[in-house]
Amino acid sequence: MRIPFVKMHGLGNDFVVLDGRVDAVPDVDAALAAALADRHTGIGCDQLIRLSPCEGADFRMQIFNADGSEVEACGNATRAVGLLHGAPATILTLGGLLQSTPTADGIAVDMGVPRFDWEVIPLAYAMDTLTMPVGWEHLDAPTAVNVGNPHVIFFVRDTDAEDLARLGPIIETDPLFPARINVNVATILDRQNIRLRVWERGAGLTRACGTGACATAIGAMRRGLVDRRVTVHLPGGPLVIDWSADAPGAPGRITMTGPATEAFRGTFELSDYQ
Template sequence: MRVPFIKMHGLGNDFIVLDARDAPLPPVDADVARALADRHTGIGCDQLILLQPSEQADFRMRIFNHDGGEVEACGNASRAVALLHAAPARVETGGGLIDLRPADGGASVDMGVPRFGWEDIPLAYPMDTLTMPVGWDMLEEPGAANVGNPHVVFFIEDCDAVPLETLGPLVETDALFPQAVNVNVATIESRTRLRLRVWERGAGLTRACGTGACAAAVVAIRRKRVGRSVTVALPGGELQIDWGEDGRITMTGPATESFRGEFEWDDFA
């Protein structure tokens, strides 16, 4: 069975998109996702995106990380899908319903209302998520937010100096986070700008993370370090994050289609 795919990226965070909205595909599981994502023997990507019909939205978006694990949300993939769909849409995700609106060279995504309760992250036990009394080496007192998936955010004088390839997996898999967590290190440069690096749960170091940018922005806003409209500079480029007075986050930024192709399903199933 020959299956078409679309390779896309958002600020260098890259995806394989499988569109099963009109023509169904065989079941996609962790093994298939991991095989397709392998950069040596597969097509290669950070995440595999599967589009399917939905009974409650225009369509459904499922997201599989490079390690095969399915996750709830991906901001960069949402912009890529908006570019592909080429029209405003309401999309069902594991983290809830989101609204997409294509724009020149990218999209704006209504990422919904962030959650800050310890049980929303979730944490293993109750604590204040605005300034958590925990630390790992040079990473101390993070804030936490769930923006469709769970994030902790550490504010550091120079986020580029953090050995995130070492500390990222240490924090990600700590027992404090029973469902693991995305790890963000941020440097606030002004009231309207911050710099960010992300260790993504199940994917590792990434050039960009849309939900991470949202989480870093809203935690910084809660701490009154920045205003409600923030430019977030990631290694792959910049995103604009706006946290409205209605509590909803809007993320705006670019997305790109790289190429299209086909693969033989049985080679990866």
């Protein structure tokens, strides 16, 4: 049984999309997701995306990291499937409903309202999430934000100098974070620009992370370090994040805007990965 797929990326954060909006595609479990994501023996991607029809939205999006774990939200993937849909869309995810809209600058995504309470990050015990009284080696006093999935953000002098490949997995799996955590190291360039690198929970270092860009921008805004509209510069390119508390009809909601690209299409034999 040959299954069609679409290979897409948002600023180099790449996805294999199984598009079941019209034609049926197989259910995905952790083993199948990890096998297809393997860059040596599979198709290769940071995340596997499965689309399917649903009530209450234009379609449902399931998101599986390269290790097979299913996660709540992915900003870059939302832009990618918004491009695939080709029109404004309401998308159901584990993290809630997201809205995508094609624009002259790419795809704009309404990422919803950020959450800051320690129990919804989630953390293992109560603490202030604006300036957390914890640290790992020299990385300390981070802020935490849930933007559909959990993020911790460290503001540093030079993000490129941080050994995120080593410290990222240590922080990701710390018992403080019962659902694990996405780890961000960010440098404030000026009030309109942030430079960012992200260790993604279950995926590792990626060229871009849309929810990481949102969480980092919100953390910087909460600390008064930047304006309410900023450009976040990731290794794969820039994303524009707007958190206008007085936006008409949507107070407190985050808008992320940036490009998405379809790379190629193909098929695979399902039995090869089961």
